[in-house]
Structures are given as C-alpha cells and as structure tokens.
Amino acid sequence: MTAVPVAFIQVTDVARITPHMVRISFAGEGLDAFPTWPDQQLKLLFPRPGQSAPRLPEASAGGDAMRWYQAYLALPEDERPWMRSYTVRSYDPQRHWLTVDFVLHGAAGPDGPAGAPESGPATRWAAAAAVGDTLARYGPSADYARPLPTASADWLLLAGDETALPAIGSLVESLPPGIRALACIEVDGAADEQTFTTRADLTVHWVHRDGAPPGGGEALPAAVRALSFPAGAPFVWLAGEAGTVRTLRRHLVAQRGLDKRQIDFTGYWRRRLSQDDAPTEEDLAEARERVEAARTGRG
Structure with a gap:
C-alpha cells in the first residue's frame, strides 16, 4: 500500500445545511493535488480539551502508515486526538478545499443543548466549529477507492x-x-x-x-x-x-x-x-x- 498522508487542515467555511447536518470546508497542506473519487473515506483527528490543534506523532515514522499509527497509539491517552471516519462530500479544485458533512446527533443537534454528555467529541466539535479552527486528516488513500x-x-x-x-x-x-x-x-x-x-x-x-x-x-x-x-x-x-x-x-x-x-x-x-x-x-x-x-x- 502507498503511504497515507497526514496533515493539518483549517476550517474555511461553515454552513448549517439542515437541522441535523453542518457542512464544513477545509484548506491545508497537500490539498492542491488532492485525489478524488466518489464515496471517498478519510479519518479526521480532533483536538482534546485545551488544545488548539490535535497533537500528532513526530514525523519520524517516515511516511509509513503502520508506523505512524503505532506512534499515534503511543501518545498519552489524555493528549491523543480522537480519530473518526468521514466521507469527503466534495472537493473544489480551484480553491483546493475539501468539504465534509457532519451529522449533529445527540444533544448537539437542534433538540438539545450543545456539549451535553451524549454528544461525542466529533459532534461537539462540529456544532461549535468556526473559520480558522484546526483539525488533522489521515488519508485518504487511493488503495481504498x-x-x-x-x-x-x-x-x-x-x-x-x-x-x-x-x-x-x-x-x-x-x-x-x-x-x-x-x-x-x-x-x-x-x-x-x-x-x-x-x-x-x-x-x-x-x-x-x-x-x-x-x-x-x-x-x-x-x-x-x-x-x-x-x-x-x-x-x-x-x-x-x-x-x-x-x-x-x-x-x-x-x-x-x-x-x-x-x-x-x-x-x-x-x-x-x-x-x-x-x-x-x-x-x-x-x-x-x-x-x-x-x-x-x-x-
């Protein structure tokens, strides 16, 4: 398999498209030559409380996906970013933006206050996302197309x-x-x-x-x-x-x-x-x- 790219991405646009879904666009390193296909999966890494950006392993993994993941698991649990799987909804080749739709379920949706315990970390992040916020991406890899x-x-x-x-x-x-x-x-x-x-x-x-x-x-x-x-x-x-x-x-x-x-x-x-x-x-x-x-x- 090819090496899986890991990079920081920054929020460039946020739009609530339905009561239970928010559409968030990102820019970042590596998105100028971004491979695209339908049903394109990638993983997003979300910062822990108190972090302005998710903590990533050192670059010593050399681009190897398995070594990188082992280094990720070796991070202290209270500092290790939450990792969740998402689908790329679209990619803008002119602006080099990728767009992801987030479902707002649990109490972070319209039926309850944001940040309630039943809302997971990705949902809580998406419900409060603003332009300039930082995540990291792991993938996508064309091996899975x-x-x-x-x-x-x-x-x-x-x-x-x-x-x-x-x-x-x-x-x-x-x-x-x-x-x-x-x-x-x-x-x-x-x-x-x-x-x-x-x-x-x-x-x-x-x-x-x-x-x-x-x-x-x-x-x-x-x-x-x-x-x-x-x-x-x-x-x-x-x-x-x-x-x-x-x-x-x-x-x-x-x-x-x-x-x-x-x-x-x-x-x-x-x-x-x-x-x-x-x-x-x-x-x-x-x-x-x-x-x-x-x-x-x-x-």
Missing part, C-alpha cells in the same frame, strides 16, 4: 441513514447518464431531506423517524422491504448503523435472492458504542467478509 460497477449492473440501490448521506450524494452525483438508481435514505424528518444534482435516472425515497432515535429501528428496513425492484440485476450499496446494515443485507440475500457479491456494505456506527470501543463479534465477522470481498473482487 472502489467505484460502483455501473457497467455490470442493470440498476443500483443505495440505502442508509443520514450518516450515509454524504457518500450517497457523492455517488449519485458521479453517475453517468442512463443509469437507473433508487436511493432509500432515513433521516429525522422532512427538514433533513437534501437535493442531489445527477445525470442518472434517480428516484429517492425519504424515510422519516419523526423524533425516534436513530439506529436499530425498523423504519429503513421496512421501507426497503416495501420497495418494488426494477427488472434486471442490481448492485446494492448499504451504509449506516451497523445493526441496520446487517438487517438490510440479510433481507436482500434471503428474501430478494441477491448474491452477496452484489452488495457493498459498511457499518459506519454502532448504537451505544463509539469507534473507540472494541469491536463486537458481529463487527469482526463483517470486517472479515469485507476483506474477502476486496480480495476476490465484487463479482
């Missing part, structure tokens, strides 16, 4: 909750003309819906929780089960809360008869657990399946 197989599928299904919205937006906006796509997206309510500009034949089904907590509910699985699928072989992209993703995948394989190789799936988050918590047995099984799928190809 996996384009949708639009040439081999008759149509596409994309399903997820609001954490999947940035990836779904980047995917549908990259689709060529003539591709039929269905998107089934769970959000809190109508005010959290977004619009996409795409050349594809796209139909979006919005699923509203109407105040119910995100993750683990039946709203999104019920909506997917109720869909009338077009004729032909689909390719399916799933992301969001891990348990919901597993439920959707089981339905598509067992009830809809899809081959597992027709489904790309990622659990972005887990109810009552953060990325700092140890993986569950289901998480490990999912990771093994994803590694095997990457090794053998999507089919």
Whole structure:
C-alpha cells in the first residue's frame, strides 16, 4: 500500500445545511493535488480539551502508515486526538478545499443543548466549529477507492441513514447518464431531506423517524422491504448503523435472492458504542467478509 498522508487542515467555511447536518470546508497542506473519487473515506483527528490543534506523532515514522499509527497509539491517552471516519462530500479544485458533512446527533443537534454528555467529541466539535479552527486528516488513500460497477449492473440501490448521506450524494452525483438508481435514505424528518444534482435516472425515497432515535429501528428496513425492484440485476450499496446494515443485507440475500457479491456494505456506527470501543463479534465477522470481498473482487 502507498503511504497515507497526514496533515493539518483549517476550517474555511461553515454552513448549517439542515437541522441535523453542518457542512464544513477545509484548506491545508497537500490539498492542491488532492485525489478524488466518489464515496471517498478519510479519518479526521480532533483536538482534546485545551488544545488548539490535535497533537500528532513526530514525523519520524517516515511516511509509513503502520508506523505512524503505532506512534499515534503511543501518545498519552489524555493528549491523543480522537480519530473518526468521514466521507469527503466534495472537493473544489480551484480553491483546493475539501468539504465534509457532519451529522449533529445527540444533544448537539437542534433538540438539545450543545456539549451535553451524549454528544461525542466529533459532534461537539462540529456544532461549535468556526473559520480558522484546526483539525488533522489521515488519508485518504487511493488503495481504498472502489467505484460502483455501473457497467455490470442493470440498476443500483443505495440505502442508509443520514450518516450515509454524504457518500450517497457523492455517488449519485458521479453517475453517468442512463443509469437507473433508487436511493432509500432515513433521516429525522422532512427538514433533513437534501437535493442531489445527477445525470442518472434517480428516484429517492425519504424515510422519516419523526423524533425516534436513530439506529436499530425498523423504519429503513421496512421501507426497503416495501420497495418494488426494477427488472434486471442490481448492485446494492448499504451504509449506516451497523445493526441496520446487517438487517438490510440479510433481507436482500434471503428474501430478494441477491448474491452477496452484489452488495457493498459498511457499518459506519454502532448504537451505544463509539469507534473507540472494541469491536463486537458481529463487527469482526463483517470486517472479515469485507476483506474477502476486496480480495476476490465484487463479482
């Protein structure tokens, strides 16, 4: 694998685009020649309380990703920045800005005061972000770019909750003309819906929780089960809360008869657990399946 770039980035713009999502743009070192692709993942590092910028390991790792990560883990826990995975929503090649959409869940959203305990460190940071604030990025790496197989599928299904919205937006906006796509997206309510500009034949089904907590509910699985699928072989992209993703995948394989190789799936988050918590047995099984799928190809 190639070395994963690590660099500081500074906030250049902040915009609340829906009640539960804020769009933040960044500039920084290395963004003048930034590789781009849809559903582009990277990790952001957030400062600990009292820090104006996240503390990073010394540059002695020599650009090697594994050595850098080991040096990161060796930092004192109370100084080690929180690391969270995000999707690049867009990249501006003229201004050399990358843009990331942050979901404001928990009490940092519009339903509670910012900074309440149930809001995680990334959510608290995003809710209070201002121009000039500093984060760090780890990645992205082109080793993980996996384009949708639009040439081999008759149509596409994309399903997820609001954490999947940035990836779904980047995917549908990259689709060529003539591709039929269905998107089934769970959000809190109508005010959290977004619009996409795409050349594809796209139909979006919005699923509203109407105040119910995100993750683990039946709203999104019920909506997917109720869909009338077009004729032909689909390719399916799933992301969001891990348990919901597993439920959707089981339905598509067992009830809809899809081959597992027709489904790309990622659990972005887990109810009552953060990325700092140890993986569950289901998480490990999912990771093994994803590694095997990457090794053998999507089919």
